[in-house]
Amino acid sequence: xxxxxxTATIGLEIHAELKTQTKMFCNxxxxxxxxxxxxxxxxxxxxxxxxxxxxxxxxxxxxLRVGAALDAKLADFTExxxxxxxxxxxxxxxxxxxxxxPLVSGGTLCDIAITRIHLEEDAARSSHGADGYSLxxxxxxxxxxxxxxxxxxxxxxxxxxxxxxxxxxxxxxxDASEANMEKGxxxxxxxxxxxxTDKLGTKVEIKNxxxxxxxxxxxxxxxxxxxxxLESGEKIKPETRGWDEGKQxxxxxxxxxxxxxxxxxxxxxxxxxxxxxIPEFSEEVLRKRLPELPAAKRERYRREFGxxxxxxxxxxxxxxxxxxxxxxxxxxxxxxxxxALAVNYCTSDLVGLSHGEIKASLFExxxxxxxxxxxxxxxxxxxxxxxxxxxxxxxxxxxxxxxEIALREGLLQRSNSxxxxxxxxxxxxxxxxxxxxxxxxxxxxxxxxxGQGMKASKGAANPALLQELFKKFLxx
Numbered sequence: 001x002x003x004x005x006x007t008a009t010i011g012l013e014i015h016a017e018l019k020t021q022t023k024m025f026c027n028x029x030x031x032x033x034x035x036x037x038x039x040x041x042x043x044x045x046x047x048x049x050x051x052x053x054x055x056x057x058x059x060x061x062x063x064l065r066v067g068a069a070l071d072a073k074l075a076d077f078t079e080x081x082x083x084x085x086x087x088x089x090x091x092x093x094x095x096x097x098x099x100x101x102p103l104v105s106g107g108t109l110c111d112i113a114i115t116r117i118h119l120e121e122d123a124a125r126s127s128h129g130a131d132g133y134s135l136x137x138x139x140x141x142x143x144x145x146x147x148x149x150x151x152x153x154x155x156x157x158x159x160x161x162x163x164x165x166x167x168x169x170x171x172x173x174x175d176a177s178e179a180n181m182e183k184g185x186x187x188x189x190x191x192x193x194x195x196x197t198d199k200l201g202t203k204v205e206i207k208n209x210x211x212x213x214x215x216x217x218x219x220x221x222x223x224x225x226x227x228x229x230l231e232s233g234e235k236i237k238p239e240t241r242g243w244d245e246g247k248q249x250x251x252x253x254x255x256x257x258x259x260x261x262x263x264x265x266x267x268x269x270x271x272x273x274x275x276x277x278i279p280e281f282s283e284e285v286l287r288k289r290l291p292e293l294p295a296a297k298r299e300r301y302r303r304e305f306g307x308x309x310x311x312x313x314x315x316x317x318x319x320x321x322x323x324x325x326x327x328x329x330x331x332x333x334x335x336x337x338x339x340a341l342a343v344n345y346c347t348s349d350l351v352g353l354s355h356g357e358i359k360a361s362l363f364e365x366x367x368x369x370x371x372x373x374x375x376x377x378x379x380x381x382x383x384x385x386x387x388x389x390x391x392x393x394x395x396x397x398x399x400x401x402x403x404e405i406a407l408r409e410g411l412l413q414r415s416n417s418x419x420x421x422x423x424x425x426x427x428x429x430x431x432x433x434x435x436x437x438x439x440x441x442x443x444x445x446x447x448x449x450x451g452q453g454m455k456a457s458k459g460a461a462n463p464a465l466l467q468e469l470f471k472k473f474l475x476x
Contacts, residue, residue: 006194006230008223009201010160011115011152013189014167015145016177017122018062023142024121025053025096025270030143032183037137045121045142047092052269055080059144060273061281062176063103063119066146068286069170069293070114072107080119080270084263088136089124096121097147099264103275109170110163113151120145125184140184146177152191152200157219161212164188169294169317181211188215194226194236201226202236206243206250218243222250297322305329305339311347320363321346327368332375341375349389353396365399366392374402386459387411411460417469420453420461424469427452438474446470 020030026044034040044051067074081099097120104117124141128134148167154160168186171177179186188209193201206222209215226236238256243249275281292300294316301312315322325346332338350371354362374391377383383391383406390411391402406412427449428435437445446467453466 005196006223006227007196008155008219008226009152009193009195010154010156010219011191012148012150012154012160012163013191014148014164015122015187015189016148016167016171016179017140017185018059018144018146018177019175020056020058020062020144022056024056024059024119024144026142028142031139032143032178032180032185034139037135037139040139041141045091046138053096053267055270055273056144059119059146060103060275062144062174063117063146064275064281064286065174065290066148066171066176067104067107067117068283069174069290070104070107070109070117072114072117073105074275074281074283074286075101075103075105076276077101077272077274078103079272080267081264082267083120085261087123088134089126089141091124091138091141095123096267096270097264110159110166112159112163113153115149115151117146117148120147152193157216157223160188160190160219161216164215165212165317166294169313172317172319173291173294173297175319184210190215190219190222192219192222192226194223194230196230201230202238203256204236204238205240205256207240207253209243214243214245217248218250221248225250305343306336307343311343314347314351321351324363324368324371328372328375331368331372338375338379341378342371345371345375345378345388345392349392350396353393362396365397366395370395370400370402377402377406381462382406382413383411384413384454384459384461384463386454386463387413390459410458413460413462417465420457420466420469423453423456423461424449424466424473427456428470428473435474438470446474 023030026042028042028045029040078101080096082094083097084094098118102116102118107114122140122143122145124136124138126136168179171179190206191203193203195201206218240253240256241250242253244251298312301307328342378388391405394405434445449470450467
């Protein structure tokens with residue numbers, strides 16, 4: 001089906017849970033990793049009558065710093081509003097949010113214009129069982145939530161996904177949010193319309209997209225669905241839709257609400273904020289204290305370390321890895337070969353080993369000093385690649401000095417010819433059919449024998465010398 005005559009217009013609404021010790025309007029703990037339900041709650045976040053909310057200052061500061069990083073306009077005056085709707089995950093029967101006076105207006109990211117960024121409290125987490133029962137965990141109710149709204153200027157799922165990835169990198173750089181989508185700490189909603197003219201089509205919202213790939217696929221599907229419907233003469237209904245991961249398609253949930261449906265009004269229990277009266281919230285102070293932002297870090301890593309783009313992203317999206325690597329690179333100085341080794345073992349092996357782990361714990365075991373010692377051993381040919389990987393796995397699991405681990409585990413690279421000859425002969429005797437293939441000129445068979453030799457030596461053999469021995473014995 002030809003769809004080029006149609007233009008898709010997309011605006012995003014992205015929620016991110018902020019890194020604060022307590023919730024938005026009370027002193028209940030903000031702990032996204034809490035497994036036991038309904039323990040981080042109190043009368044305030046549960047909406048008990050007679051309780052009074054108090055604004056979390058750290059949450060306000062986080063959002064203002066995000067605004068400063070986006071070169072946006074920071075509010076002088078702001079207030080909080082009540083957004084009224086009824087659902088089991090909303091204990092008060094309303095959500096405290098911001099409507100008319102957001103903390104941040106304007107700004108850009110990835111050349112995409114931003115409408116506003118405001119603060120609100122999160123809702124609880126509902127789970128629906130196959131037996132017809134629903135359960136609600138209120139640990140998340142009242143958690144500090146930042147909402148960012150873009151202008152409707154995005155035209156593809158790929159561009160939307162790129163924007164969401166860059167926002168995640170920025171939030172992590174600012175230490176404002178971990179923004180882990182798999183944990184629900186960052187959630188994307190997309191408003192999509194399709195039209196043949198400059199006039200926007202009917203807007204359809206897709207709710208709760210929880211991965212970058214899902215954002216891209218859901219938007220692509222919805223553009224195709226709306227285009228096909230218009231081609232068939234159907235009218236698009238303004239509605240809210242969800243994404244079915246199994247069927248890889250969107251589905252209708254309910255009619256689309258408008259802002260007047262929520263009956264916003266200023267929350268009478270919270271004070272108006274005049275931010276210019278708070279010195280630490282001034283634009284000058286906030287901008288001066290910003291860290292190096294993702295775009296600047298990418299350029300510096302490319303220039304100083306000659307990194308590939310995909311390697312740079314490892315350090316851009318994870319500030320813990322960036323701090324670790326910078327400490328390593330500083331001690332290695334101008335030795336480009338060793339820095340290249342450090343980049344390789346960081347971005348492949350260490351990242352793979354630490355997947356899903358709290359990085360602070362990881363770097364207590366694999367310290368910069370021990371990691372540098374490992375790089376020095378690799379550079380001095382004291383370890384094979386396999387031996388280095390084995391040592392790094394042990395360091396990741398138990399910590400420890402790589403020299404001591406190598407001695408204890410017998411992983412120092414062996415280059416003694418007579419010792420390796422014995423290993424090579426043993427491997428050849430155990431694999432007569434592979435030996436015949438090597439003699440017939442099959443290069444893959446030779447690599448198999450080398451691999452078996454490395455396995456027999458627990459990764460300690462010098463692979464280049466081992467290969468030469470096999471060639472000497474079998475090829476001549």
